[in-house]
Amino acid sequence: xxxxxxxxxxxxxxxxxxxxxxxxxxxxxxxxxxxxxxxxxxxxxxxxxxxxxxxxxxxxxxxxxxxxxxxxxxxxxxxxxxxxxxxxxxxxxxxxxxxxxxxxxxxxxxxxxxxxxx
Numbered sequence: 287x288x289x290x291x292x293x294x295x296x297x298x299x300x301x302x303x304x305x306x307x308x309x310x311x312x313x314x315x316x317x318x319x320x321x322x323x324x325x326x327x328x329x330x331x332x333x334x335x336x337x338x339x340x341x342x343x344x345x346x347x348x349x350x351x352x353x354x355x356x357x358x359x360x361x362x363x364x365x366x367x368x369x370x371x372x373x374x375x376x377x378x379x380x381x382x383x384x385x386x387x388x389x390x391x392x393x394x395x396x397x398x399x400x401x402x403x404x
Contacts, residue, residue: 317400318393325386329379336375343368 346364389396 314393314397317397318389321396321400322386322389325382325389329382329386332375332379332382336372336379339368339371339375343372 342364346361346368350361350365385396388399
């Protein structure tokens with residue numbers, strides 16, 4: 287009886303090992319694909335925010351250029367905020383693009399980094 291349970295247990299563990307070995311490439315592919323598309327969405331959000339900030343910056347500069355301005359403080363803070371947003375979004379877009387490239391070109395490295403990252 288004890289030998290039968292041990293044999294069944296060994297067979298069960300071996301079958302789990304085989305299943306994990308068969309599913310591992312699919313899992314790695316899914317992780318890399320998810321990483322690519324999630325970084326792409328993040329890049330698009332950053333791009334949209336950058337475009338909106340640039341438009342606000344342009345409008346505020348044009349308003350400041352007019353001489354009949356009643357509230358220069360509002361436009362000054364609009365220019366300052368938009369310029370800061372554009373400056374801060376550029377590094378975020380670069381990091382996101384780097385992750386997209388890594389997920390697409392070398393998915394094994396991306397998966398290893400993703401799994402070992404804490």
